[in-house]
Amino acid sequence: MAVATRLTAMQEKKLQNYFGGKRFTLLYKASVHEFSGSNCLKRCCGQGPTLMVIYGGCYVWGAYIRENYKRDDTVPVVLFAFQENEISECDVGAHSPSFFLYEYSVSCSNSLWFLLNLREKKATVSLDTAKKLGLPQDQPISLEECEVFRCEDLLDKRTMKGITQLHERLLHDMKTYSPYGGLVHQIRILLLGPTGAGKSSFFNSVKSVFRGHVTHQALVGSDTTGVSDKSIYFLSLALQIHFFLFLINNHIRGAWVFNSTKPITPVHSNYIDNPLLKDRIHCVALVFDINSVEHLSRDMMAKIKKIRRELIKCGVAHVVLLTHVDSMDLISRGDLGDIYKCMLVKPKLETVHRELGFALSDILVVSNYTSEWELDPVKDVLILSALGQMLWAADDFLEDLPPEETGRYLMIINCGILYRVLHFI
Amino acid sequence: MAVATRLTWSEQKSLEKMLGNVSLRLLYKSSVHERDIRSMNEKCTRQGPTVTIIYVGNFVLGVFMLGDHPEEHNNFKTVNPSFYFSFQKNAITAMKTAVLETETKINSGQLVCYSSGQEVFSVHPGESSFSVDDSLRNTLGTYLRSGSKYSECEVFHVDGIEDDINYISKITGATKHRDSLLVELGTYKPCVDFVSEIRILLLGPIGSGKSSFINSVKSVFQGRLTRQARVGSDVTSITEQYRIYPIKDGRHGKYLPFRLCDSMGLHEKEGVGLCMEDIPYILKGCMPDRYQLNPSRPITLSHPNFIASPSLKDRIHCVAYVLDINSINDLSSKMVAKFQQIQKEVLSYDTACVLLLTKATNCGEFLQGNFSNMDKPMTFQSRIMDASKMLNIPIYNTFVAENYTSEWELDPIKDTQILFVLRQMLRVAEDFFEDLP
Numbered sequence: 001m002a003v004a005t006r007l008t009a010m011q012e013k014k015l016q017n018y019f020g021g022k023r024f025t026l027l028y029k030a031s032v033h034e035f036s037g038s039n040c041l042k043r044c045c046g047q048g049p050t051l052m053v054i055y056g057g058c059y060v061w062g063a064y065i066r067e068n069y070k071r072d073d074t075v076p077v078v079l080f081a082f083q084e085n086e087i088s089e090c091d092v093g094a095h096s097p098s099f100f101l102y103e104y105s106v107s108c109s110n111s112l113w114f115l116l117n118l119r120e121k122k123a124t125v126s127l128d129t130a131k132k133l134g135l136p137q138d139q140p141i142s143l144e145e146c147e148v149f150r151c152e153d154l155l156d157k158r159t160m161k162g163i164t165q166l167h168e169r170l171l172h173d174m175k176t177y178s179p180y181g182g183l184v185h186q187i188r189i190l191l192l193g194p195t196g197a198g199k200s201s202f203f204n205s206v207k208s209v210f211r212g213h214v215t216h217q218a219l220v221g222s223d224t225t226g227v228s229d230k231s232i233y234f235l236s237l238a239l240q241i242h243f244f245l246f247l248i249n250n251h252i253r254g255a256w257v258f259n260s261t262k263p264i265t266p267v268h269s270n271y272i273d274n275p276l277l278k279d280r281i282h283c284v285a286l287v288f289d290i291n292s293v294e295h296l297s298r299d300m301m302a303k304i305k306k307i308r309r310e311l312i313k314c315g316v317a318h319v320v321l322l323t324h325v326d327s328m329d330l331i332s333r334g335d336l337g338d339i340y341k342c343m344l345v346k347p348k349l350e351t352v353h354r355e356l357g358f359a360l361s362d363i364l365v366v367s368n369y370t371s372e373w374e375l376d377p378v379k380d381v382l383i384l385s386a387l388g389q390m391l392w393a394a395d396d397f398l399e400d401l402p403p404e405e406t407g408r409y410l411m412i413i414n415c416g417i418l419y420r421v422l423h424f425i
Numbered sequence: 426m427a428v429a430t431r432l433t434w435s436e437q438k439s440l441e442k443m444l445g446n447v448s449l450r451l452l453y454k455s456s457v458h459e460r461d462i463r464s465m466n467e468k469c470t471r472q473g474p475t476v477t478i479i480y481v482g483n484f485v486l487g488v489f490m491l492g493d494h495p496e497e498h499n500n501f502k503t504v505n506p507s508f509y510f511s512f513q514k515n516a517i518t519a520m521k522t523a524v525l526e527t528e529t530k531i532n533s534g535q536l537v538c539y540s541s542g543q544e545v546f547s548v549h550p551g552e553s554s555f556s557v558d559d560s561l562r563n564t565l566g567t568y569l570r571s572g573s574k575y576s577e578c579e580v581f582h583v584d585g586i587e588d589d590i591n592y593i594s595k596i597t598g599a600t601k602h603r604d605s606l607l608v609e610l611g612t613y614k615p616c617v618d619f620v621s622e623i624r625i626l627l628l629g630p631i632g633s634g635k636s637s638f639i640n641s642v643k644s645v646f647q648g649r650l651t652r653q654a655r656v657g658s659d660v661t662s663i664t665e666q667y668r669i670y671p672i673k674d675g676r677h678g679k680y681l682p683f684r685l686c687d688s689m690g691l692h693e694k695e696g697v698g699l700c701m702e703d704i705p706y707i708l709k710g711c712m713p714d715r716y717q718l719n720p721s722r723p724i725t726l727s728h729p730n731f732i733a734s735p736s737l738k739d740r741i742h743c744v745a746y747v748l749d750i751n752s753i754n755d756l757s758s759k760m761v762a763k764f765q766q767i768q769k770e771v772l773s774y775d776t777a778c779v780l781l782l783t784k785a786t787n788c789g790e791f792l793q794g795n796f797s798n799m800d801k802p803m804t805f806q807s808r809i810m811d812a813s814k815m816l817n818i819p820i821y822n823t824f825v826a827e828n829y830t831s832e833w834e835l836d837p838i839k840d841t842q843i844l845f846v847l848r849q850m851l852r853v854a855e856d857f858f859e860d861l862p
Contacts, residue, residue, distance in 0.1 A: 032471055046458050392651070
């Protein structure tokens with residue numbers, strides 16, 4: 001049988017968060033390694049802080065030992081139990097694991113005692129404890145399975161060191177990046193999304209990461225068209241990134257062009273017929289709050305699909321940027337280190353992939369800087385990786401251009417695909 | 426001391442990736458747990474596949490064992506396919522590997538690995554020493570004598586491996602094979618000198634994976650996932666232009682002497698999907714790159730970029746029919762009739778053809794241990810037979826592939842398979858030239 005846990009993704013995440021942002025490593029599983037107290041002890045002692053999970057009928061409960069212990073040490077033990085998906089705990093004082101794992105019960109004067117008899121698949125807790133944890137009052141409680149995990153901090157020193165190195169490398173790569181073929185010196189990225197999606201704060205976050213400190217640039221108020229034009233961001237003298245922010249808003253009526261110098265409405269009649277390559281949008285990022293992806297209105301989804309088809313027609317590269325991941329329920333800073341593998345984030349990515357048709361590798365997750373004062377390398381790594389993907393996408397776009405364009409920087413008029421007008425209804 | 430590995434965060438990530446995107450979980454650490462075989466065994470047996478790593482100064486030597494860590498009381502050797510790797514700290518990219526069919530056993534306080542009856546590797550936790558036999562030492566680049574001491578020994582449980590006897594050879598073999606295919610294709614030249622590049626046309630129903638295949642090929646050569654050809658799923662074809670895609674060898678490399686031509690998907694209804702009358706023009710080489718396809722009207726001579734007198738190099742040299750392997754039996758009779766009509770057309774131009782079946786999950790099954798052959802798995806056998814019969818394409822020109830559609834990163838097993846299919850397409854295309862008058 002495989003050495004895998006019985007905990008559901010939700011239960012595991014809740015436990016990880018409850019005990020301070022931990023990662024679990026399964027060390028012992030009774031059904032594989034034998035229902036024996038001594039076996040359990042052999043595998044679990046000297047492994048640092050451990051979490052023991054006991055499964056009996058509909059009850060999922062156990063013990064958390066936050067200190068390392070050798071065979072006969074006495075350590076503080078905290079019992080916990082899931083009561084309707086929430087965790088409750090009960091401090092039972094100091095015990096010796098080799099004591100409570102012994103196969104014969106021993107009476108104890110301490111009113112908060114707890115004994116685990118693995119061989120007979122029975123556990124005993126004092127009535128007070130059972131009441132506190134919502135466990136059955138008639139003892140002993142039977143159990144079907146017992147698992148023990150080592151608990152490690154998600155962002156321990158080693159991980160932080162690795163992330164910091166990655167951060168430096170990404171920053172360096174970004175500063176030395178040059179667009180495909182040296183065709184342009186300014187990459188133009190359009191951020192498109194509903195109100196509150198996080199477009200402005202993404203721009204600020206990118207700026208902060210390169211500045212080396214958090215900046216909250218006062219937003220230039222968007223005009224009635226809902227377009228705001230962010231100032232150019234310098235990466236190096238040879239390369240700039242220019243962000244445009246555009247609002248998808250149910251009330252906007254109008255036409256705008258992907259390939260002009262600036263998204264426009266009929267109010268602006270001065271759009272350019274043959275925009276130069278350097279003036280076009282090279283990459284579009286559709287920005288959404290990650291919490292909203294499962295609740296997008298049918299209207300919004302239809303709009304997005306329409307936009308996507310237009311983007312494909314124009315050949316403009318596009319990605320999806322999901323923001324505010326740290327505001328998700330149960331997600332903490334520790335999860336940002338490996339966010340794409342996080343069991344609560346993956347379903348969101350699958351939803352976007354399935355409902356809107358974007359490739360998984362085109363869906364980026366970030367946590368913007370909103371109210372912090374200090375930069376955090378864990379966040380920076382996500383922001384830089386997302387920006388990197390946008391630049392790669394822009395590169396793909398530049399590479400895909402017909403040679404006539406790149407040679408002369410002008411569009412051939414009969415390539416009717418080069419500009420489209422999109423109407424929002 | 427904390428029970429944390431000596432590997433750096435990025436070294437661990439590289440190792441996990443190399444082993445097939447697994448997770449490594451530390452079970453035993455000699456400097457924290459006791460230095461004897463019993464302690465090691467207590468923590469490591471019955472945990473499934475493990476990786477045992479020893480650190481000797483700046484040098485890291487490891488062995489991945491597919492089977493369980495051997496039990497102390499067993500008096501016999503157990504078969505345990507394994508592979509060995511070594512690298513210098515901070516230079517994990519220059520890793521050396523060796524694959525062996527080994528048997529493992531615990532012998533007088535040592536974990537011993539035997540190959541063909543000979544002891545090739547052993548670890549003695551009690552004395553913090555290890556030994557490696559000569560041939561293995563030469564392969565792994567270690568110049569340490571037997572009985573050398575190590576500073577640390579760690580054993581990890583490996584999470585995420587499918588139970589598969591060919592797993593090891595796939596993991597180590599795939600990268601090597603992929604790299605050799607990359608070299609072979611990178612230096613490919615058409616066998617005839619009057620054509621400088623081979624043109625392969627992809628034809629198939631909407632959503633069958635033509636554009637995805639092109640993206641996958643480009644991705645493998647570029648070493649990263651790229652999506653130049655737009656893909657997606659919709660009722661009508663995402664691809665709306667006829668495109669002739671060049672392939673570069675690496676990000677800044679030269680263009681390779683073959684092009685993959687992408688078209689609109691086929692639909693059983695008239696006026697939807699690729700227009701049947703466009704096909705002869707495409708085959709002859711009259712259709713220009715980026716021509717906007719019209720489902721109801723074929724290209725005409727009056728089109729400004731129409732190539733009126735296409736030369737041999739403009740023609741399509743090989744047609745690859747692309748079908749979703751899972752819906753072969755769901756094709757309507759109208760669609761089948763369309764295919765057969767197209768096939769007639771293609772054969773009338775003497776164009777070579779192959780059949781590419783996509784969306785085959787677990788393509789890893791197809792690859793035999795030694796990668797010399799793409800064996801077709803039993804599960805797909807009947808569908809492959811049906812498809813090949815329907816289009817009258819021999820089995821040896823029928824290939825199975827899984828495109829990159831929803832992955833985060835490249836995988837050497839998939840890469841190998843995609844390159845293999847591409848190479849076979851080129852070989853078949855060359856046959857076309859042989860048949861020319």
